[in-house]
Amino acid sequence: MRIKRIVNEINSTTTDSTIEIEKLDPVIEKFRNKKGNLIPILQATQNTFGFIPKDAFEYIAEKTGLLLTDMYGVATFYAQFRLKPVGKHIIKVCHGTACHVQNAGIITESIMEALKISDGETTPDNLFTLESIACLGCCSLAPVMMIDKEVYGKLTGKLSVNIVKEIQLKEKN
Amino acid sequence: MEKIKVLVGMASCGIAAGASKVYDKIFELKKLENLDFELVKTGCTGMCFREPLVEIIDHSGSFLYGEIDEKKAVEIFEKHIKNSEPVKDYVVKSDLFETSDAPYFKGQVKTVLRNCGVIDPESICDYEKQNGYKAIKKILNENITQETVIQTIIDSGLRGRGGGGFSTGMKWKFAYNNKSDEKFIICNADEGDPGAFMDRSVLEGDPHSVLEGMIIAAFAIGGTEGVIYCRAEYPLAIIRLNIALSQAREKSYLGKNIFGKEGFNFDIHVKEGAGAFVCGEETALMASVEGERGMPRRRPPFPAVSGLWKKPTNINNVETFANVASIILNGAESFNKYGTEKSKGTKVFALTGKIKHGGLVEVPMGISINDIIFKLGGGIQDDKKFKAVQLGGPSGGCIPEYMSDILVDYDSVNATGAIMGSGGMVVMDETTCMVDMARFFLDFTQKESCGKCTFCRIGTKRMLEILIRITEGEGREGDIELLEELAYQIKDGSLCGLGQTAPNPVLTTIKYFRNEYEAHIKDKKCPSYNCKKLITYTVVEDKCTGCVVCAKNCPVNAITGERKKVHFINQEICIKCGVCFNKCKFEAIKLS
Numbered sequence: 188m189r190i191k192r193i194v195n196e197i198n199s200t201t202t203d204s205t206i207e208i209e210k211l212d213p214v215i216e217k218f219r220n221k222k223g224n225l226i227p228i229l230q231a232t233q234n235t236f237g238f239i240p241k242d243a244f245e246y247i248a249e250k251t252g253l254l255l256t257d258m259y260g261v262a263t264f265y266a267q268f269r270l271k272p273v274g275k276h277i278i279k280v281c282h283g284t285a286c287h288v289q290n291a292g293i294i295t296e297s298i299m300e301a302l303k304i305s306d307g308e309t310t311p312d313n314l315f316t317l318e319s320i321a322c323l324g325c326c327s328l329a330p331v332m333m334i335d336k337e338v339y340g341k342l343t344g345k346l347s348v349n350i351v352k353e354i355q356l357k358e359k360n
Numbered sequence: 361m362e363k364i365k366v367l368v369g370m371a372s373c374g375i376a377a378g379a380s381k382v383y384d385k386i387f388e389l390k391k392l393e394n395l396d397f398e399l400v401k402t403g404c405t406g407m408c409f410r411e412p413l414v415e416i417i418d419h420s421g422s423f424l425y426g427e428i429d430e431k432k433a434v435e436i437f438e439k440h441i442k443n444s445e446p447v448k449d450y451v452v453k454s455d456l457f458e459t460s461d462a463p464y465f466k467g468q469v470k471t472v473l474r475n476c477g478v479i480d481p482e483s484i485c486d487y488e489k490q491n492g493y494k495a496i497k498k499i500l501n502e503n504i505t506q507e508t509v510i511q512t513i514i515d516s517g518l519r520g521r522g523g524g525g526f527s528t529g530m531k532w533k534f535a536y537n538n539k540s541d542e543k544f545i546i547c548n549a550d551e552g553d554p555g556a557f558m559d560r561s562v563l564e565g566d567p568h569s570v571l572e573g574m575i576i577a578a579f580a581i582g583g584t585e586g587v588i589y590c591r592a593e594y595p596l597a598i599i600r601l602n603i604a605l606s607q608a609r610e611k612s613y614l615g616k617n618i619f620g621k622e623g624f625n626f627d628i629h630v631k632e633g634a635g636a637f638v639c640g641e642e643t644a645l646m647a648s649v650e651g652e653r654g655m656p657r658r659r660p661p662f663p664a665v666s667g668l669w670k671k672p673t674n675i676n677n678v679e680t681f682a683n684v685a686s687i688i689l690n691g692a693e694s695f696n697k698y699g700t701e702k703s704k705g706t707k708v709f710a711l712t713g714k715i716k717h718g719g720l721v722e723v724p725m726g727i728s729i730n731d732i733i734f735k736l737g738g739g740i741q742d743d744k745k746f747k748a749v750q751l752g753g754p755s756g757g758c759i760p761e762y763m764s765d766i767l768v769d770y771d772s773v774n775a776t777g778a779i780m781g782s783g784g785m786v787v788m789d790e791t792t793c794m795v796d797m798a799r800f801f802l803d804f805t806q807k808e809s810c811g812k813c814t815f816c817r818i819g820t821k822r823m824l825e826i827l828i829r830i831t832e833g834e835g836r837e838g839d840i841e842l843l844e845e846l847a848y849q850i851k852d853g854s855l856c857g858l859g860q861t862a863p864n865p866v867l868t869t870i871k872y873f874r875n876e877y878e879a880h881i882k883d884k885k886c887p888s889y890n891c892k893k894l895i896t897y898t899v900v901e902d903k904c905t906g907c908v909v910c911a912k913n914c915p916v917n918a919i920t921g922e923r924k925k926v927h928f929i930n931q932e933i934c935i936k937c938g939v940c941f942n943k944c945k946f947e948a949i950k951l952s
Contacts, residue, residue: 222650222651222669223631223649223650223651224651225651225652226632226634226648226651227632227651229634230592230632230634257652260652260653261634261651261652261653264636264653264654264810265634265635265636265654266634266635266636267592267633267634267635268634282554283554283555284554284555284712284713284750284753284784284786284800284801285554285555285712285713285718285786286554287554287797287800288712288713288714288786288788288792288797289713289714290937290938293915293935293937293939296915296916296935296937297915297916297935297937300915300916300935301915320593321552321554321593321637321804321808322552322553322554322555322556322557322593323372323593324372324373324551324556324557324560324593324594325372325373325376325557326408326555326556326557326710326712326718326784327373327408327409327411327711327712327718327719328373328376328377328408328411329712329713331376336595337376338372338373338375338376339376340373340376340377343915343939344915344916344937344939345913345915345939348915
């Protein structure tokens with residue numbers, strides 16, 4: 188149920204002094220006073236910061252006259268929007284039907300074990316965020332996962348962990 | 361002599377399989393050797409199980425190469441492109457000789473997918489060469505009336521391909537009958553149904569066909585503005601749509617006075633979805649376009665009367681629009697000569713799961729499920745026993761093996777308790793637990809319920825709790841009856857299609873696989889050895905040779921033991937993935 192997420196995340200939206208809120212000006216300029224602009228503004232905000240900081244909500248409300256309640260309602264309704272910072276790389280493990288039948292659970296569990304985080308969490312070094320998503324539409328390569336924009340198919344637990352570790356290694360060097 | 365044409369399948373799935381590297385390799389060699397041939401990035405041929413795919417068309421014929429990596433690409437380049445000697449070992453389809461994969465294409469009739477894998481989706485010229493934009497030009501040049509266009513679509517028998525199955529022509533007629541100076545045409549590309557990817561394939565492989573369908577709809581009902589609502593999980597589809605839109609605008613196929621017709625104003629823009637399954641429902645989709653939470657509202661008024669921004673609106677699915685141009689160009693008969701009495705034309709199915717040849721197939725309506733799975737799909741992976749096929753995603757149901765001779769059309773499928781849906785077909789074998797499948801779908805709908813209707817919001821949650829306890833061996837006497845009772849209440853008490861169909865996966869699995877539910881509840885056993893709380897993996901001491909293969913492959917390092925000594929599985933760490941069971945060559949891992 189979508190309502191549950193609000194409770195979980197409402198407290199985690201923190202004020203962060205490192206956010207350069209002015210980066211939003213061109214976004215606001217582009218969408219101001221256009222009907223149906225709420226979702227595109229939030230999408231552009233997330234593209235800018237990787238998530239939607241609390242400050243951004245207030246800034247947008249001030250500049251556009253959109254209501255905070257409306258924005259918050261929308262941001263917590265759609266799966267795409269994040270209210271807390273994410274890791275540098277986002278691991279999206281597909282849990283669509285085809286992937287489920289081909290044992291996608293193992294992929295998530297193996298990565299959880301390897302990175303010592305739960306589904307939906309970010310590693311302490313802010314390198315990875317692990318997410319489960321509904322379907323990537325690459326069903327014939329099931330089970331699949333997507334890290335950043337790259338899709339990996341025909342995975343096994345071991346293989347997925349190796350891919351993650353490889354990225355980890357690259358980051359360290 | 362005509363130039364050789366080399367096509368590389370570069371849809372999302374092809375790229376995931378490694379098509380970019382293959383393309384880059386061929387591109388590099390082409391430059392290095394300074395050879396003159398045409399190298400094209402194309403969409404998906406539907407033969408996903410052999411990706412990455414490279415097709416070479418030369419003076420003698422066409423050769424489709426499958427499972428190509430960089431090394432094989434070099435070989436094909438050297439032998440075929442440079443020296444005109446096809447490498448037959450890698451050919452999966454050719455018009456010159458038979459291949460073992462040929463049955464995959466037999467029985468397919470490509471209308472929607474006609475251009476996918478044939479043209480460069482980023483080239484409007486390629487599309488126009490394949491009779492693209494001829495249908496709308498025919499309408500304008502021959503002064504065909506709006507009524508005639510709508511009648512042709514009605515006569516064709518085209519029904520909504522997104523799952524609803526409502527007559528497309530009738531829908532257009534309703535929107536046409538409502539007078540307004542502003543009308544909207546919406547293309548529903550929010551393909552949220554997990555296991556279906558035909559819309560992605562069409563958008564990535566042939567975006568102009570969808571645009572042309574929308575333009576024809578705009579002409580027919582008097583539409584002034586178009587919106588394509590595409591899910592954000594399909595970044596490539598959005599990129600290619602935007603390329604197609606700007607090309608069409610450049611040619612004045614979109615904008616003001618399009619195709620040179622005075623007063624015909626129509627433009628389209630893409631609206632990115634934000635990840636909510638319920639937005640596939642038309643009223644929720646419109647709420648989302650308006651920038652609100654995607655919650656459905658009561659109908660009537662129907663969108664044809666009061667839709668987006670309270671204006672008359674016509675919403676069709678991607679596949680529906682992709683059918684339109686060909687119907688107008690070739691006549692209603694070209695479409696309704698295929699299919700059954702009430703379900704006309706062809707339908708694209710996404711064949712996935714435990715099937716040998718997974719991919720996209722386009723077949724005439726009325727073909728049997730058996731034919732799709734065994735003749736086209738090549739049967740079940742590892743030759744295991746076929747158990748059931750899931751049709752229609754989270755709103756659909758499971759059809760058991762013994763009913764798989766039914767014919768695929770809207771009405772026959774509905775009679776089983778499943779639905780046609782958007783055409784996702786997930787094949788399951790003997791190792792798939794049906795109770796777990798029901799739990800999986802309920803988990804999905806429970807999360808995706810928008811929360812508006814009490815029965816859907818709370819009912820799905822309660823059903824999920826019951827299913828979880830059954831799969832964990834905590835099921836109680838009477839749980840099946842309780843599930844059924846809840847299911848019917850949710851169906852009756854929900855406003856939109858999501859709630860009304862959410863219990864279908866549970867109801868069909870109870871109907872056809874009641875014994876599996878009973879085994880979980882009464883005997884605390886999972887007959888398919890799938891539910892993790894009910895199984896254990898142990899090492900058979902007499903058979904273990906200490907080869908360390910299991911320990912090496914275990915993703916969580918739960919297996920310990922020295923080389924040449926009996927190994928041991930730590931049950932506390934074991935996540936029951938079954939890798940050791942599958943990797944052991946000595947049958948030394950026991951599943952119980």
